[in-house]
Amino acid sequence: MDIYVGTSGWAYDWNEGASLAWYVEASGLSAVELNMSFYRFPSESAVAAWEEAGSRLRWSVKVNRSVTHRHLFNDNAFEVWKRFRDRLEPMDDLVDFYLFQAPPRMHDAERLLSFARKTDLLERFALEIRNPALLGDDAVCCRLSEEVTLVSVDSPDFQRRIFPREIVYLRMHGRTDWYRHDYSEEELREIRDAICRVDPGRAYIFFNNDHAMLRNARAMSGLITPRVSAA
Numbered sequence: 001m002d003i004y005v006g007t008s009g010w011a012y013d014w015n016e017g018a019s020l021a022w023y024v025e026a027s028g029l030s031a032v033e034l035n036m037s038f039y040r041f042p043s044e045s046a047v048a049a050w051e052e053a054g055s056r057l058r059w060s061v062k063v064n065r066s067v068t069h070r071h072l073f074n075d076n077a078f079e080v081w082k083r084f085r086d087r088l089e090p091m092d093d094l095v096d097f098y099l100f101q102a103p104p105r106m107h108d109a110e111r112l113l114s115f116a117r118k119t120d121l122l123e124r125f126a127l128e129i130r131n132p133a134l135l136g137d138d139a140v141c142c143r144l145s146e147e148v149t150l151v152s153v154d155s156p157d158f159q160r161r162i163f164p165r166e167i168v169y170l171r172m173h174g175r176t177d178w179y180r181h182d183y184s185e186e187e188l189r190e191i192r193d194a195i196c197r198v199d200p201g202r203a204y205i206f207f208n209n210d211h212a213m214l215r216n217a218r219a220m221s222g223l224i225t226p227r228v229s230a231a
Contacts, residue, residue, distance in 0.1 A: 006031035008208035051091035182212035
């Protein structure tokens with residue numbers, strides 16, 4: 001099993017160098033989620049800089065909110081997606097996933113599937129559902145996960161929601177409070193063991209809990225490495 005651990009972004013107060021270069025050299029992590037791309041299209045120069053500085057990482061790129069939240073995966077959204085994909089093309093070989101976050105009001109699983117098929121991303125299409133009814137519907141989730149990488153979540157609403165597929169993509173939002181929870185070692189061991197029971201070919205764990213994210217991600221890396229090496 002190959003396991004990659006990272007944080008959801010790197011521009012936080014724990015980044016002592018305030019840069020991607022510091023994250024690559026000093027974090028001890030193997031992956032990163034790019035989140036700023038959700039709020040605005042990155043410049044060509046930014047993409048070139050990330051490609052150079054982040055070549056040792058595996059990336060997940062969060063797709064711009066115009067696609068997911070403004071146009072809600074419709075035909076206009078697909079046109080925006082094509083422009084977004086073109087902008088990220090120079091670093092595409094580093095990108096294992098494009099992360100599409102479906103907002104809570106998005107409840108049309110068929111539209112999500114249709115959009116995913118048009119992108120031709122297959123397993124690189126990482127879909128995070130925020131609609132509670134969809135996320136809690138095992139039949140719908142099973143169907144979606146047959147065609148995309150359905151994002152597993154650990155959040156106050158859905159604790160330890162891990163989809164048992166060949167690829168596990170887990171976002172750690174916070175166990176008791178969104179973006180603020182500091183995971184205990186016991187909680188991290190629970191998550192590690194749950195992933196190991198699924199036994200995927202690859203697993204990606206991204207911490208999205210702000211101030212504790214680097215410390216928690218490093219702790220998870222330490223818990224995972226001995227277990228995987230012994231397997």
